[in-house]
Amino acid sequence: MKARPFIVTATLLCSLFSMMAHAAGSWPREIKSAQGTLTLAQAPQRIVSTSVTLTGSLLAIDAPVVASGATAPGGRLADKQGFFHQWGDVAAQRGVKRLYIGEANAEAIAEQAPDLIVVSATGNDSAIKLVDQLSAIAPVLVVNYDDKSWQQVVATLGEATGHEAKAAQIVKDFDRREAALKKKITLPPQPVTAMVYNAGGRSTNIWTADSAQGKLLQQLGFTLARPPVSQTSHSMGKRKDIIQSGGENLATDLNGQSYLLFAATEADASALMQNPFLADTAAVKAKRVYALGTDTFRLDYFSASNLLTRLETLFTSS
Known part of the structure; x- marks a missing residue:
């Protein structure tokens, strides 16, 4: 029986090239965000997160976060810096600076000289109203976390920061643990x-x-x-x-x-x-x-x- 030829469509070919490029750490790359496609010329080295929700995901994939917005400090949810308890120690170890509490401040963000600004599309920690202003400082990645699993969020952040391998690893490790727990x-x-x-x-x-x-x-x-x-x-x-x-x-x-x-x-x-x-x-x-x-x-x-x-x-x- 004669083997059927493998037909590579244009869409599949583009997808394969994109995967190969990202796997090799190739830049520039295009990232799909909540406000369209964002083109990043190179891997960011100074990331500012305006969303205390997204900061934890950035830290989990070892992205170079230099500063972050915060929530009310010293409460049920956050440490004395206003960073969430679950990753506050990690932020302290990496020298992440607290920029402000609550409402985003464009001037404070600009002082950090970021090369990528991460903004949440929804939630109380959203700086979506400042996107145009922040875009004059650095590229802005808008992430919508209200319809995604945390795994989907870190996949997007991994692609945007060049830390996709770390993102894939923590998701794999977590999914393995979750599957084992489901049986127990x-x-x-x-x-x-x-x-x-x-x-x-x-x-x-x-x-x-x-x-x-x-x-x-x-x-x-x-x-x-x-x-x-x-x-x-x-x-x-x-x-x-x-x-x-x-x-x-x-x-x-x-x-x-x-x-x-x-x-x-x-x-x-x-x-x-x-x-x-x-x-x-x-x-x-x-x-x-x-x-x-x-x-x-x-x-x-x-x-x-x-x-x-x-x-x-x-x-x-x-």
Whole structure:
């Protein structure tokens, strides 16, 4: 039987050349971002992250981050610098400078003489309004993390920084560990409501299937509960990763058989179980409310790894 010829299409050929070029560390290269295609002439050596969420992913792939925006320091989520607990020590070891707390400051960014500025497209740490201004300082990479797993985020950042090999390695190592854990754990009754619960009466954010948290849970075999269709108007602006709930809709929206509390301690789980408006929900009645640690508010390699450890502790028989 005569062998069929292997036909290489133009699209496939371009893809192969692109992969070969990137594998060899070839520059310039084009990066797809949330605001179109960005052309980078060479591998960046001085990266400024305006997003405290994305800084952890940059550090995880050993990208040369010189400075970063920060969140409120010394709280549940962050260290005295305003850097997230899960990677604050790494940032300190590498001399990452804190630029500002909260709202981005273009002047402070310019003083660092960056050759790449990383901006998140959504979230409270987004500097999207300053993109035009920041583009006059250095190339700006806009990353949308509200519809991606942390693995997808580091893949983009790896390509943009020339650290794609490191990005691929940490994803491979994590995925191997995640697959092993999936075989070990016994899931609680499904579906689950995964959320950031605010005991102080503010709105509660429910993670959707598009969120990094939701993607990780589904990879482990969890099924995500979804609030009634009529309630989904509570979604936070244009974000795809959360649905906001609160007030009289809270008990209806938190309709999972088990609750997984992100950015939470055991004290937070206890506070939820004491909420009279949730007393008749299935999860509270059966005491299936699980705190997943304070470092899970935003997922990167560091926090996702810690989350696997927590889930193993909670759902693996001794």
